[in-house]
Amino acid sequence: MTRIHQPESGIRATDLHRRMYRDMLLAREINDRMLILNRQGRAAFAVTGTGHEAAQVGSAHALKRGVDWVLPYYRDTGVMVVLGMSAEQIMLSLFAKADDPNSGGRQMPNHWSFPEQRVVTRSSVIGANLPHAAGIAYASKLRGLDEVAVVYFGEGATAQGDFHEALNFSAIHQLPVLFFCENNGYAISETSEKQMSVRHVAERARGYDIPASTVDGNDVLAVHQEMRWSVEEARRGHGPKLIEAKTYRLVPHTSSDDDRRYRPRAEVEEWARNDPIDRFRTRLIEAGTLADEEGEQWAAEVREEVDQAVDRAWAAADPAAESALRHVFREADGSP
Amino acid sequence: MTRIHQPESGIRATDLHRRMYRDMLLAREINDRMLILNRQGRAAFAVTGTGHEAAQVGSAHALKRGVDWVLPYYRDTGVMVVLGMSAEQIMLSLFAKADDPNSGGRQMPNHWSFPEQRVVTRSSVIGANLPHAAGIAYASKLRGLDEVAVVYFGEGATAQGDFHEALNFSAIHQLPVLFFCENNGYAISETSEKQMSVRHVAERARGYDIPASTVDGNDVLAVHQEMRWSVEEARRGHGPKLIEAKTYRLVPHTSSDDDRRYRPRAEVEEWARNDPIDRFRTRLIEAGTLADEEGEQWAAEVREEVDQAVDRAWAAADPAAESALRHVFREADGSP
Amino acid sequence: MTESTYIEAIHAALEEELERFPTMVILGEDIQEGGVFRVTDGFLDRFGPQRVLDTPLAESSIAGVAIGMAQNGAVPVAEIQFADFSFPAFNQLVSEAARWRYRSNGASGCPIVVRMPYGAGIQGALYHSQSPEAFYAHVPGLKVVAPATPHDAKGLLKAAIRDPDPVIYFEHKRAYRLIRGDVPDEDYVVPIGKAALRREGGDLTVIAWSMMLHESLEAASELAAEGIETTVLDLRTLAPLDRDAILDAARATGKVLIVHEDNISGGLGGEIAALIAEHAFDYLDAPIRRLATPDIPAMPFSKPLEDYWLPSKERSAAAMRELAAY
Amino acid sequence: MTESTYIEAIHAALEEELERFPTMVILGEDIQEGGVFRVTDGFLDRFGPQRVLDTPLAESSIAGVAIGMAQNGAVPVAEIQFADFSFPAFNQLVSEAARWRYRSNGASGCPIVVRMPYGAGIQGALYHSQSPEAFYAHVPGLKVVAPATPHDAKGLLKAAIRDPDPVIYFEHKRAYRLIRGDVPDEDYVVPIGKAALRREGGDLTVIAWSMMLHESLEAASELAAEGIETTVLDLRTLAPLDRDAILDAARATGKVLIVHEDNISGGLGGEIAALIAEHAFDYLDAPIRRLATPDIPAMPFSKPLEDYWLPSKERSAAAMRELAAY
Ligand SMILES: Cc1ncc(C[n+]2csc(CCOP(=O)(O)OP(=O)(O)O)c2C)c(N)n1
Ligand SMILES: Cc1ncc(C[n+]2csc(CCOP(=O)(O)OP(=O)(O)O)c2C)c(N)n1
Ligand SMILES: [Mg+2]
């Protein structure tokens, strides 16, 4: 049931690949910048996905935008970049500004909500949104719609009761849901051996007869291929799938964490040599999909984009204090 | 991973077998009587294990009494009979009398608690006591004790998040726990296809690398053999196991249920022909372990025993009204 | 108007709303065969297994799946077989459903209904008798209702189903076949958030809901024969509370008794008493009294213990007399 | 006596009890590396991985496994990383731990401690700021404590660990490094169930706990300069409540303000107000006031929203002045 996908040997020079690379660059730049802004004392808290960009961008590009439902987790800057949340919008969230599209500054950064792209709001309670994905997919099926729901989570989340209940329900009803696990080997300080007695999260799917695969999560094309196939399968009514993308976070868990306490530096360095962005760039250049200088130019563009996003977001208005009282229930003015 | 055990062809005429048969008879008599007492308006509620006696008696006889920890569920009259709870004690519980050893009349019948045999109290909340078994076993291991913990439950319970969390924790720490599932194909009215997407509960154990087996739960010797082996393995430190005993309840879910609404009579009749007590008697008589007339005599003795138990329990005192206020916290008089 | 029982009223509300909303789904354990109380009897044949959905025995996912459905155009009405079994779903209800709108800054809501048969008096023992309303009524973002009459049972359930926000609907299992009353033949809703004055009298005020309302009304009749006139307020909605109705009823008599089945400490009676003690203080002529179950972990099974535990008409009447005489 | 911080006091209590009880186990997420707040720093090396146990990310089993351990001679002290994440464990705490003794008719108890870092003021937003004490304090069979000082943090934690019944221990995360105080050098416990009078004055009474005690004490000093003398009661134990201390403090001044971080409706303040309104009614000279957070689903992340939301020293002082002038 578990298989490690190897990417195809020859990468075709497609727009998609260039687009993916660009998205990864932007996600990385946003991730890194959020942490810097925290270190500078400008952002109270940051949680980032540095190192996960291939898993996130590769998978998200397999979705039908505006049709498929997406439930990303706090590391998924890359998913949101693919779905079109701008650097500025993400920075508005980081600074908890009134115009933050996710929550108007109410939630911590990276607690996504983006109705126009069918990203539904989530809490910080790990595991709790897996049943939501099942419920969304049930409604799609009930209504005869061609939609797929994807929920993203870490391997730590798979220890929660809600993981079990969501997979069980989805399998019983053969729902169009994808369970996408970014297995980075750690839940804060705990290694995955403390979360599970099997080697791969994919093995967890066995108890439900849910087809599952383990892919190299630092290989954007391998992720993309596996995800595309799985999404198509789900859309065709063949039921849920679980994809485990093995990856690594190259940064502390959050701005509040000091990962030197629990991770050997050598391990981090080794994974840094396997940086998904570097790997992809090398392959794109080798394949002639990307010119060397383009890579540099894009990096500069992305930096500039994020610089401007930060400046604009920083200058934006805070929420008005009394607005804290709003939206407990639907207001008379007729929000959804 | 899933295997159906065949009983050995020749049954040896041992005391154990006779003892098991007798326990099954007694359990059945108690079960049936509880339901009758309810129908007669003498008991407010009854929940019974008629049909499950082989699974219960066969498994419980594999335990070390007073050493192993037992967490039975509401159907497990047979387990309690093996552990030495008397018919009278069970009837005290049915009638909610002050001397009910389980709860002093506070809990519904069959909510077992029997400290002298290491049966710990349980709620009605299905699934919730599986983590307790894991915790007990963790303490055994921590303290270097040779104990095993067994928790009994139906297949419906395997849908709960707590099932997942308990198996996961037990597997990670390789604890001496046995998960014993009496799969009777129904959770009240819901067939097992509504609870799970796999055919056998044993398959659920795959996601944890917990060895699991499916046995004919109406074959007391098959159950006993599988349980013995599993208990020994667990005691030797080889970690948790799951045993699924396929059986059937020959009666409504509880006295409040009308199973004719959801179960075809033909199905019930077919299982009645597979009654674990009849099957075992035939084999014992064939093997010469039990004489024909002994069977009848025992049945009469057991009836007499239960008659007397009912009479004595019925005559026993109710709890004093104000005693409802006691034991919220430990009292000064120094209970445990 | 047609006379019907409380359970018939709930059944009718579900049926009419299933007709009205083609994507309404009712989900829970054993509901296809009619449910352990027969509330959903006949719906499977009428609306099919996709809309009348038997779930696995897993309350967290019952709530969680309903939340997801509500995001995608379905109208989920979940059943928790007994309110006692809502605790495995507590996180879904409190952390998820209740905060959906708030945390999305009003961008999306979470219109689910969670029906919970609750309450004591049928020898359900510790885990089939609880009144956990205080937990849910404490959660901003949840609406909580507890109808006492067939009229309100139907009208509040319809209101809940049409409400844009999550509603916990407590239906009293002792009321199912015991309580009868007139129900309008045409479509109607009972607005969430409005209490109902069931009786007016100048000597004292009783505030109650669900089955305790009936006990209190009976006690009030008894007292009337003794010349003591009682105002009885049926809260109906437990969150958000109808503050005006509570304060008006308290001010009207200056003496207040609050009656509930939940245990006293931290029960909803405390909140009601606190509102009165803060906002109607100058009108009070007597201590605010609460009659509730003692602080023990839910109702025992034994009948003598149950009788000792549950507030009865007699105990209501005694407390009322005492208060009137203060 | 040695001066220490609140977090040092908790660390010391755990360490000393780990020494005292060879089968004591602390369990939770990330506690081997010291925990996200560093409370358990150094324990892994000292007591080994069996007694300092990193659990899977699954709160229901953290509580459930602790309950099991307690049956078999271990002394479990569980940590829920943030009190906000105790809701997945709600069923284990409410249906299981709290009722263990009651439902076994006193035959066995459930001596577990569940530590929960809680409270707001560190920009933890909706899910790292909550004060869910009212939920747990409502549950008969649970004891609930919330120390304000290092002295009490240590003494109540030791008392909790040695208690034969389940104790929820709320430690305020804003207090960890902010609050300092003297701690005895010798072994001691602070008895569960006893409030502490922190200040005496005849004009009004403030009842608070944990961080809100400190805000209230500062406000009281400020008011003293204006000639208003305040009695300040630190509840310390939230269940079972110290009724005598509450009623005495209320009677002493006839004017009461209750302050807490949890949202107002259904918060513990309601229960306290209700007790006073029933049992100290004749002594009251003013409405019973509550200062708490508004009825919104937990603290927002944005600093202006957080500031708006959290009761401050200034708002305490304003409410106290108003009450004194009534
Ligand atoms: C229910 C719950 N418990 C604990 C936490 C605290 N917490 C936040 S992230 C985290 C680790 C998550 O690990 P994983 O799921 O592997 O995702 P990763 O952060 O590694 O991407 C923990 C324990 C939480 N947010 N929710
Ligand atoms: C958490 C919870 N939800 C619902 C119930 C109501 N209930 C009692 S027994 C039961 C079915 C259990 O089925 P199974 O686990 O297969 O055991 P069986 O009764 O078939 O032996 C249900 C739904 C409960 N007791 N606890
Ligand atoms: Mg991880």
Ligand SMILES: [Mg+2]
């Ligand atoms: Mg079953």
